[in-house]
Amino acid sequence: MQFSLDFPTNIIELITTSLTWGFLIYGIYYYYQKQNRKPKIWKACVAMLVGLFAFSLDFAILGTIIKIPILPIGVWLLLWYAKGKPGAWDKYRSFAWLGFIGNFIFVVAAIVSVLFHNLIYPKSDLETYISTMEEHAMLVAIHPSAEEVTFDSDSFKQHFSSFKEEPFDSIEWYNDINFNMEPADREEIFPYVLTGTSSKWGSGLPTIIYVERDGKGLIVDSSERQRYFRGEESFLKGGGK
Amino acid sequence: MWNTRFRLPILLTIILIGIGAIYYYYYSGPDEFLSEGALLDEIRDYYYEADSSTEIQDIIFIDESHVFVPFRINNIYGTSYWYWEKRKWNLRRIDTIQTPTIWRVDPEDPSTFVFLWNMSPDTDLHEGEFFMINPRNYFVSNNVHTYTPHVQLSMTIPFTGTSNSEKSFGVVSIPEDWKVFLQEYYEVEHAKIPNDSFFDSFFPHSSVYFGWKPFDKEGNIYYPQIPNGSGYGFGDSSVDYLRNINEYDIE
Structure with a gap:
């Protein structure tokens, strides 16, 4: 499972999630202090956790899935459970509702973390995806039409800032190759993958970078939507072009 | 009578033993591999024609808990795939179908992927070209474009078994650049799958597939014809037959 261990962590999400839990723990403390009839602290925690349980609807906003809580299932469960125990509901009600409210805080946290993520890791900036390069960064040919070229890291670094995001038409690319050429004659537009680079620290963006035949273009595929970058100079050495 | 003083320690001990037992059951390393006799018994469960002349050709450990066992029943060549789980050796697949396979030993870790085969040497099969292909694709949704380049990597594997004195079976790890990709x-x-729930440990549906093109000595496409080949698979699909690659699949 080393595969998941070295998986890059989204630091923004980590922080907002931690803050949300911190807030809920503080909430328990707050209501505990406020109440005259003290509940058992561990029971208050359980009431809060059960209160979190809700029926929610999924909405896609800003490229993530947001769960809007609708029905406080957990609160109802506790209410039903407390029915037979006089006084119990008064003691634990606020904690159960705190749990349900917690769902909304998680929604806010998710939206905030996406906004901050976009601010700190601009998605139309190549540096977000290629921020550090290992010594052995290299090209891997992925198609028979690839040529004998190597990666010129000096040239790449030198012209790095010239890479700008551009719109692209995937249908045109696909049709130009698949409808106009017999399989044996097909040349892939992106016959290499650039490996040995990593995205900006804390962004949590795993990437695969496809390199264009002329060495001036990159498709960056990540958990975000795909981006196409074009630069001014080729960073390929050797080959026919 | 139970003294309350002892109740907690006893409870803790029971919990610890329970955790230990569960850990031992699921995660402890493998025992010694099955004996040839036990293997032959298992093979006979699937191939009634397996008589006393049946031969275990080799026992190849892919790693500590995954074992490839090629066998031969007279002139029928077969493969079997074993893995260690829950304190015993289990059969993943057994077959006499003359098609090489890819075994994703750990489906999430491509460095564990291997090609395997056991091909009858009594055919014209000379070598095979093995492929990894991810077909070119595009996807447009709300004006957001996604383009998947065509990935096609290949390697040639000589079936040395065709010269009779050599082995009819083999295990080859996929090449380094395939693993990197x-x-x-x-x-x-x-990462594209919404980060929901516990279920995302499920392996993502991937469009990457593995295939082969077999050749005879003259370089013509040649599929070995073996009558009555059969196979049995159990559990997950970590062992896949290589697809037959046609001319229109490759670029």
């Missing part, structure tokens, strides 16, 4: 590709595909 797959590692990055899987990481990205995995």
